[in-house]
Amino acid sequence: MDETSMTVTQDRGRVVRIGAGAGYSGDRIEPAVELAEHGALDYLVFECLAERTIAIAQQARRQDPQLGYDPLLEARMKAVLPAAIRNGVRIISNMGAANPLAAARKTAQIARSLGLGDVKIAAVTGDDVLDVVQRGDFAFEESGERVASYRDRIVSANAYLGAAPIVAALAAGAQIVMTGRVADPSLFTAPLIHRFGWNMDDWDTLGQATVVGHLLECAGQITGGYFADPGFKDVPHLARLGFPIGEVAADGSVVISKVPHAGGRVTEATCKEQLLYEIHDPQRYLQPDVVADFSNVCVNEEAPDRVRITGGRGSPRTDTLKTSVAYVDGFIGEGQISYAGPGAVARARLALDIVRERLALTGVQTSELRFDLIGVNALHGETAGARGAEPYEVRARVAGRTASLAEAVRIGNEVETLYTNGPAGGGGVTKSTREVVAVQSVLLPRESTNPTFSFVEA
Amino acid sequence: MKLRELAHSRTGDKGNTLNVSVICHDARHYDLLRKVLTSERVKAFLSDVVLGDVVRYELPRLAAFNFVLGRALGGGVTRSLALDAHGKSLSSALMDLEIDEEAGL
Numbered sequence: 001m002d003e004t005s006m007t008v009t010q011d012r013g014r015v016v017r018i019g020a021g022a023g024y025s026g027d028r029i030e031p032a033v034e035l036a037e038h039g040a041l042d043y044l045v046f047e048c049l050a051e052r053t054i055a056i057a058q059q060a061r062r063q064d065p066q067l068g069y070d071p072l073l074e075a076r077m078k079a080v081l082p083a084a085i086r087n088g089v090r091i092i093s094n095m096g097a098a099n100p101l102a103a104a105r106k107t108a109q110i111a112r113s114l115g116l117g118d119v120k121i122a123a124v125t126g127d128d129v130l131d132v133v134q135r136g137d138f139a140f141e142e143s144g145e146r147v148a149s150y151r152d153r154i155v156s157a158n159a160y161l162g163a164a165p166i167v168a169a170l171a172a173g174a175q176i177v178m179t180g181r182v183a184d185p186s187l188f189t190a191p192l193i194h195r196f197g198w199n200m201d202d203w204d205t206l207g208q209a210t211v212v213g214h215l216l217e218c219a220g221q222i223t224g225g226y227f228a229d230p231g232f233k234d235v236p237h238l239a240r241l242g243f244p245i246g247e248v249a250a251d252g253s254v255v256i257s258k259v260p261h262a263g264g265r266v267t268e269a270t271c272k273e274q275l276l277y278e279i280h281d282p283q284r285y286l287q288p289d290v291v292a293d294f295s296n297v298c299v300n301e302e303a304p305d306r307v308r309i310t311g312g313r314g315s316p317r318t319d320t321l322k323t324s325v326a327y328v329d330g331f332i333g334e335g336q337i338s339y340a341g342p343g344a345v346a347r348a349r350l351a352l353d354i355v356r357e358r359l360a361l362t363g364v365q366t367s368e369l370r371f372d373l374i375g376v377n378a379l380h381g382e383t384a385g386a387r388g389a390e391p392y393e394v395r396a397r398v399a400g401r402t403a404s405l406a407e408a409v410r411i412g413n414e415v416e417t418l419y420t421n422g423p424a425g426g427g428g429v430t431k432s433t434r435e436v437v438a439v440q441s442v443l444l445p446r447e448s449t450n451p452t453f454s455f456v457e458a
Numbered sequence: 459m460k461l462r463e464l465a466h467s468r469t470g471d472k473g474n475t476l477n478v479s480v481i482c483h484d485a486r487h488y489d490l491l492r493k494v495l496t497s498e499r500v501k502a503f504l505s506d507v508v509l510g511d512v513v514r515y516e517l518p519r520l521a522a523f524n525f526v527l528g529r530a531l532g533g534g535v536t537r538s539l540a541l542d543a544h545g546k547s548l549s550s551a552l553m554d555l556e557i558d559e560e561a562g563l
Binding site: 051142226227232233274275277278281294296297298299311326332369370372378383384397399401438 | 462466467468470471472473474475477479481483504505506507515517519520522524526532534535536537539540541542547548551554
């Protein structure tokens with residue numbers, strides 16, 4: 001779509017400009033402000049919900065019913081709302097996490113405290129299906145085990161909703177939409193469905209829209225973030241990496257771009273890496289609203305930092321919604337210690353042998369143990385590690401799974417006692433413990449969810 | 459020649475399954491890699507990490523492949539004991555794979 005046709009007033013002739021303001025919960029804040037100020041955006045989408053984030057948020061909500069939304073929501077909204085409201089940029093985000101209503105109310109308070117006037121803010125609910133999963137007879141997709149056998153340990157169960165409740169909120173005039181669990185691409189397909197009036201059984205268009213959402217959802221990962229490899233793939237100014245803009249036409253075709261003076265770059269290569277990120281069968285990318293087919297996608301750089309992407313297709317959606325079930329799964333204890341200079345690897349191996357024997361001698365109860373040499377084999381095992389030269393320094397790491405926190409603590413302690421009882425020259429011990437919140441999924445019949453939205457008052 | 463000279467790669471995780479894309483720098487190398495970079499070759503090269511099957515999907519329009527690696531994340535991202543629980547660094551391991559250009563001719 002060229003510049004002249006952008007002046008056409010009817011939506012179907014227009015390009016809709018969507019920015020990605022965050023690619024994960026802890027992402028940088030300023031790139032979204034830059035987009036709201038200089039991106040000439042219609043929509044700004046923040047994807048902030050990883051697989052188990054919602055379970056951790058659920059635990060926070062149990063402590064305080066007014067919490068359970070993204071911990072950075074306040075900082076992000078304070079930073080971005082003035083420019084977004086001034087420029088008429090509508091915001092969509094899953095920062096609602098385990099409590100979209102509280103997230104929407106908090107956002108309304110922030111808007112009022114910033115003197116931004118009456119902002120229409122909606123919360124999408126219906127993804128929380130804990131009751132349905134607890135009452136029903138489901139089996140985990142991954143392990144095949146009955147969900148019922150985990151009953152007392154389950155923290156949360158959230159279905160991946162599609163675009164429909166967000167589309168409804170936008171149609172009702174929402175300027176900001178806060179959701180809980182929604183399929184990540186649906187945060188982006190929703191405003192497109194709203195603006196272009198696509199039918200929800202226009203599978204090919206929904207498939208291409210899914211391509212758009214998938215490309216944008218990780219923000220900086222398509223503008224040169226997570227891409228640089230000096231000498232092979234160079235990217236300028238990563239410290240002020242710009243986040244992407246999708247310029248989407250009524251047929252779903254998209255040009256990925258960025259604010260011109262922002263750091264980073266948009267090339268065919270950055271777009272291809274992101275297109276295939278977290279994809280299994282490219283012909284069957286399962287989404288709540290469509291089964292998307294990426295196999296005929298074409299990627300074409302039409303100008304510097306402007307890449308056109310077309311050719312996504314789709315087939316009818318499935319009858320079920322993927323639902324993430326989170327449960328507490330014991331504890332992990334860990335300890336690390338460093339060795340350097342001649343014989344570093346031999347001393348680190350000795351250190352691991354000593355800890356292995358100590359854990360057995362002192363009867364630390366573990367269901368799984370792991371012994372790594374960071375710098376040698378921790379990431380890809382002995383075979384890959386043996387391909388390199390011996391390193392100058394190496395870090396011995398022991399990690400173990402336990403049923404109780406007290407047992408987890410003992411693992412790090414056995415690494416720490418290497419200071420005075422282990423090989424020569426060990427230094428820089430760290431030890432840690434954490435409770436594990438694990439996630440498996442079940443497939444839930446669509447009719448057992450009731451996605452909806454409501455407006456909130458500050 | 460190392461694979462790094464011919465292609466670039468990104469890893470993604472889902473549960474206990476990993477996907478690794480291999481994208482040609484130059485589309486003319488697609489046929490060579492299609493011949494020599496088999497799923498068996500990738501499985502053997504990453505044998506310490508990948509306990510399950512390796513499936514290769516071909517994307518000729520992108521001059522790219524998508525390898526899906528089963529049981530490659532120590533039981534799953536959310537509960538793995540591994541330092542890199544997401545397996546994000548595995549794409550770089552694959553770049554070290556030796557490509558015999560003669561074999562592709």
